Amino acid sequence: MQAHLKQTYNYAFLDEGSKKEIRRTTLKAVAIPGYQVPFASREMPIGRGWGTGGLQLTLSLIGDQDCLKVIDQGNDDSVNAVSIKKLVQSCTEAEVTTDSERATLIQTRHRIPEVPIRADQILIFQVPLPEPLRMVEAKERKTKQLHAEMDYSGIWLRLYEDIVKWGKISIGADYPALAHKRYIFAPSPIPRYDLPKLNRADGLFLFGAGREKKIYAIPPYTDVEPLAFDDYPFEVEHFDGCTCRLCGSNDTFLDEIFDETTGQKFYQCSDTGNCQKRQEKRHTP
Amino acid sequence: MIHDESRPLLSVRHLTKRFGKGCVACSHPEQLPEGNNHCPHCGTVWAVNDISFDLYEGEILGIVGESGSGKSSLVQCLYFDNTVTDGSATIATYQDGTANIFRESSQQKRYIRNHLMGMVYQNPWIGLRMQFSSGGNIAEKLIAAGTFNVHEIRARAKELLNHVEIPVTRMDEAPLHFSGGMQQRVQISKALANHPPILLLDEVTTGLDLSVQARVLDLIRRIQRESRTAMIVVSHDLGVIRMLCDRTMVMKEGRCIEAGLTDQILEDPHHAYTQLLVHSLL
Numbered sequence: 001m002q003a004h005l006k007q008t009y010n011y012a013f014l015d016e017g018s019k020k021e022i023r024r025t026t027l028k029a030v031a032i033p034g035y036q037v038p039f040a041s042r043e044m045p046i047g048r049g050w051g052t053g054g055l056q057l058t059l060s061l062i063g064d065q066d067c068l069k070v071i072d073q074g075n076d077d078s079v080n081a082v083s084i085k086k087l088v089q090s091c092t093e094a095e096v097t098t099d100s101e102r103a104t105l106i107q108t109r110h111r112i113p114e115v116p117i118r119a120d121q122i123l124i125f126q127v128p129l130p131e132p133l134r135m136v137e138a139k140e141r142k143t144k145q146l147h148a149e150m151d152y153s154g155i156w157l158r159l160y161e162d163i164v165k166w167g168k169i170s171i172g173a174d175y176p177a178l179a180h181k182r183y184i185f186a187p188s189p190i191p192r193y194d195l196p197k198l199n200r201a202d203g204l205f206l207f208g209a210g211r212e213k214k215i216y217a218i219p220p221y222t223d224v225e226p227l228a229f230d231d232y233p234f235e236v237e238h239f240d241g242c243t244c245r246l247c248g249s250n251d252t253f254l255d256e257i258f259d260e261t262t263g264q265k266f267y268q269c270s271d272t273g274n275c276q277k278r279q280e281k282r283h284t285p
Numbered sequence: 286m287i288h289d290e291s292r293p294l295l296s297v298r299h300l301t302k303r304f305g306k307g308c309v310a311c312s313h314p315e316q317l318p319e320g321n322n323h324c325p326h327c328g329t330v331w332a333v334n335d336i337s338f339d340l341y342e343g344e345i346l347g348i349v350g351e352s353g354s355g356k357s358s359l360v361q362c363l364y365f366d367n368t369v370t371d372g373s374a375t376i377a378t379y380q381d382g383t384a385n386i387f388r389e390s391s392q393q394k395r396y397i398r399n400h401l402m403g404m405v406y407q408n409p410w411i412g413l414r415m416q417f418s419s420g421g422n423i424a425e426k427l428i429a430a431g432t433f434n435v436h437e438i439r440a441r442a443k444e445l446l447n448h449v450e451i452p453v454t455r456m457d458e459a460p461l462h463f464s465g466g467m468q469q470r471v472q473i474s475k476a477l478a479n480h481p482p483i484l485l486l487d488e489v490t491t492g493l494d495l496s497v498q499a500r501v502l503d504l505i506r507r508i509q510r511e512s513r514t515a516m517i518v519v520s521h522d523l524g525v526i527r528m529l530c531d532r533t534m535v536m537k538e539g540r541c542i543e544a545g546l547t548d549q550i551l552e553d554p555h556h557a558y559t560q561l562l563v564h565s566l567l
Contacts (some may be wrong), residue, residue, distance in 0.1 A: 119305045147390075148391070149391050149392050149395050151395060151429070153426075153428045153429040154425070156425075156433070157414070157417060157421055157424060157425045157428060160421055160424045160428070160435065160438065161417055161418060161421050163420065163435055164418060164420065164457050165457075167378050218479050229433050229434060229435045230434040230435075231434050231435050231436050232435055280377065
């Protein structure tokens with residue numbers, strides 16, 4: 001009689017060798033802020049481009065004592081965020097939360113939570129395109145050389161051309177920045193609004209690009225300067241006169257929502273976890 | 286920049302550039318057959334063979350020779366587009382002329398390229414980013430040298446384009462849409478952006494019609510007069526050399542076969558090849 005075959009996975013899905021390699025890569029990334037360290041990106045049960053880089057970082061770090069929050073464009077309830085949370089829950093005993101202050105690990109796509117990251121928290125970014133110089137140089141061999149020689153005139157020239165053409169720099173999300181006065185890095189497509197949060201922060205920021213097989217990091221208290229000309233300073237998005245329709249806040253990053261039937265425009269917090277907490281506070285004075 | 290006039294600005298010694306591995310039969314250049322820079326055993330090409338010269342401030346040095354004589358390889362080596370096989374070069378204003386620039390790190394080479402040298406290629410497609418505006422092309426050099434102020438960059442770009450007689454109204458247009466002569470002038474203004482003490486010009490007038498050629502040559506003379514930039518002019522055209530250069534070096538098969546004052550070389554050529562070259566001048 002043949003025994004029933006039950007497939008079991010290692011703790012946190014990845015085998016120990018893989019986790020070790022990812023941790024080692026992470027250590028190197030932390031040691032050289034902004035430098036893209038190559039790693040052997042594993043096949044994951046989600047498609048490449050759906051956050052496999054971030055997921056591998058999360059799985060290499062997570063333990064039973066951890067509390068995980070996963071957000072997608074600030075949203076805790078999107079399909080992708082929920083699926084990733086489910087996957088992690090099915091192969092660890094770690095807790096999940098929507099409260100960014102309770103979480104020890106936060107995996108995110110395209111946003112940084114409104115509440116600043118503390119020293120005991122790690123924020124993990126899902127990165128689609130880790131190479132900030134790709135828009136000016138197509139070849140990987142060349143961009144590596146440009147980074148090595150700190151030859152960044154190409155990307156600066158792009159910004160200059162933007163100013164000449166449009167009167168301002170037209171990059172909305174994924175605005176390139178200089179890490180610790182050395183490497184230019186892509187902060188993943190976070191809005192410009194979030195970029196200053198990386199500068200001299202208390203927490204650790206890790207960036208994982210699964211498809212492009214790169215890991216990089218912004219360690220705590222690292223200088224992060226967005227690229228800007230002396231006479232065209234860096235600017236963040238403004239929401240003057242707009243408030244969240246759910247929690248009433250006017251100091252957070254707002255999403256514009258358009259109602260097709262009435263033609264009305266609404267604004268509401270992009271960070272749903274934070275919005276939820278504010279709503280609760282409002283109802284319990 | 287305070288500089289001793291009697292000291293050469295750029296001093297090149299025993300510069301050698303070899304394409305190919307080399308073998309025992311060609312380990313010494315003297316072993317190569319007469320009148321040929323190919324090694325008959327391994328096929329290695331000795332493009333530049335033991336070239337030494339000095340370049341002084343405000344001087345224009347001409348390098349003349351037929352195609353394949355190694356003159357372009359020589360300036361490409363000096364601008365670090367090619368790595369040298371052997372030899373040294375020092376610049377008086379760089380580390381007081383003690384460092385062999387070929388042995389410097391790639392970061393330092395980049396510094397030398399951006400601050401101490403300008404290069405104008407025969408083909409403007411190599412020297413310019415054709416899709417970017419001509420102002421942007423100049424900006425690239427300025428940014429590389431650490432200018433991060435758009436107004437300053439634009440002011441300097443205007444000044445330079447004015448200098449090379451390109452209407453400022455076309456500053457934000459891509460050189461792609463310019464005529465060949467204009468492209469060449471944009472390239473010259475880009476090369477001059479950071480006031481480099483040394484300018485390398487590789488066949489700048491080749492392929493331009495005569496009236497445009499004359500304007501580019503005029504421009505080069507004016508730059509030399511006004512800013513005392515030292516230049517190396519590479520050309521196969523003795524007419525250009527005669528108009529521009531104080532001293533001339535004649536190259537053939539990677540070797541320097543004759544060097545001296547331009548007038549002297551043109552009036553009284555010693556080497557048989559130079560004689561041929563001068564006599565075939567219309």
